[in-house]
Amino acid sequence: MKHFLTLRDCSKEEILDILDLAITIKQEFLQNRLNTSMQNKILAMIFEKNSTRTRVSFEAGIYQLGGMGMFLSSKDIQLGRGEPIKDTARAIGSMVDMVMLRTYAQERLEEFAHYSPVPVINGLSDLFHPAQLLADYLTMIECGIYLPDRAYNTPHIGVPKVAYIGDGNNMANSWLMLASKMGFELRLACPDGYMPDEKILSLAFEFAKKSGGNIIVCPSPQEAVSGANVVTTDTWASMGQEDEKEIRQKIFKDYCVDEDLMAKAAKQAIFLHCFPAYRGQEVSEGVLEGKQSRVFHEAQNRLHAQKGIMVWLHKNRA
Numbered sequence: 001m002k003h004f005l006t007l008r009d010c011s012k013e014e015i016l017d018i019l020d021l022a023i024t025i026k027q028e029f030l031q032n033r034l035n036t037s038m039q040n041k042i043l044a045m046i047f048e049k050n051s052t053r054t055r056v057s058f059e060a061g062i063y064q065l066g067g068m069g070m071f072l073s074s075k076d077i078q079l080g081r082g083e084p085i086k087d088t089a090r091a092i093g094s095m096v097d098m099v100m101l102r103t104y105a106q107e108r109l110e111e112f113a114h115y116s117p118v119p120v121i122n123g124l125s126d127l128f129h130p131a132q133l134l135a136d137y138l139t140m141i142e143c144g145i146y147l148p149d150r151a152y153n154t155p156h157i158g159v160p161k162v163a164y165i166g167d168g169n170n171m172a173n174s175w176l177m178l179a180s181k182m183g184f185e186l187r188l189a190c191p192d193g194y195m196p197d198e199k200i201l202s203l204a205f206e207f208a209k210k211s212g213g214n215i216i217v218c219p220s221p222q223e224a225v226s227g228a229n230v231v232t233t234d235t236w237a238s239m240g241q242e243d244e245k246e247i248r249q250k251i252f253k254d255y256c257v258d259e260d261l262m263a264k265a266a267k268q269a270i271f272l273h274c275f276p277a278y279r280g281q282e283v284s285e286g287v288l289e290g291k292q293s294r295v296f297h298e299a300q301n302r303l304h305a306q307k308g309i310m311v312w313l314h315k316n317r318a
């Protein structure tokens with residue numbers, strides 16, 4: 001049985017298979033043909049952190065696939081009162097068909113999956129946000145920024161060059177995994193002391209050697225963005241880092257993706273952001289709402305990408 005906990009554990013072929021499913025299900029959905037391959041299946045969605053997009057996209061997605069979503073805030077279930085993960089995993093897993101978990105430490109997800117009798121999906125941890133990255137790559141494919149590993153219907157521009165600006169957080173780690181597995185060029189510009197996890201960085205270098213990808217640590221946002229096809233960033237203070245907000249605003253002040261920075265990217269470059277976004281901090285209002293921004297296309301693709309993940313896990317279980 002497969003879980004979807006991190007792209008580190010997925011092969012390139014598996015990522016492409018999930019995306020193929022997502023693309024097919026999206027096309028059918030847009031033609032009012034519903035894929036109901038998860039009819040009567042129940043997805044439990046456990047949230048130990050807040051969410052807008054992840055909750056709505058998983059819940060709408062499972063309904064549209066013919067199943068049912070059950071929202072469980074850790075504030076309301078015994079997990080929030082300290083019930084061990086291994087007990088929660090076995091109890092919930094014995095009554096539903098799939099579980100999505102948003103949590104803090106990646107180890108909590110790994111432990112949940114270890115004890116769960118049903119597939120588990122990472123809905124964000126402190127370390128990774130893999131479901132988001134599939135939505136991001138789906139958006140890139142639809143914008144013609146992809147490697148032609150499979151036959152997609154849009155013209156493409158060659159090897160994607162992605163610039164990630166800002167905090168070396170769960171989104172940066174996830175971009176490292178996606179880029180190094182798929183064979184993109186990823187340029188990272190993060191302040192000193194805020195680089196991604198060292199182990200993940202070394203893994204990405206290792207994966208990139210095999211895939212033909214290129215991971216570059218840049219000394220400045222300007223250098224990272226120069227000629228990039230995708231410019232992306234994320235909040236400077238992730239969930240759980242609320243106490244560091246003020247100090248981080250000072251440290252990250254030169255890492256705002258504004259119009260001047262965006263102008264250094266390739267002419268047709270797109271801007272992505274997983275949301276929630278903080279205007280005037282990691283991104284300017286002008287870039288977020290500007291012509292090159294594809295952030296709402298990206299947000300909607302959570303729905304489609306995650307249908308691909310759920311159907312793929314369900315198929316692999318059968």
Ligand code: CP
Pocket residue numbers: 050051052053054055124132274275276
């Ligand atoms: N991008 C993302 O996961 O958004 P939410 O926190 O709103 O789910």
Ligand code: NVA
Pocket residue numbers: 124125126169170171234235237238239274275276
């Ligand atoms: N890095 C952010 C992503 C939110 C979707 C966080 O973890 O809060």
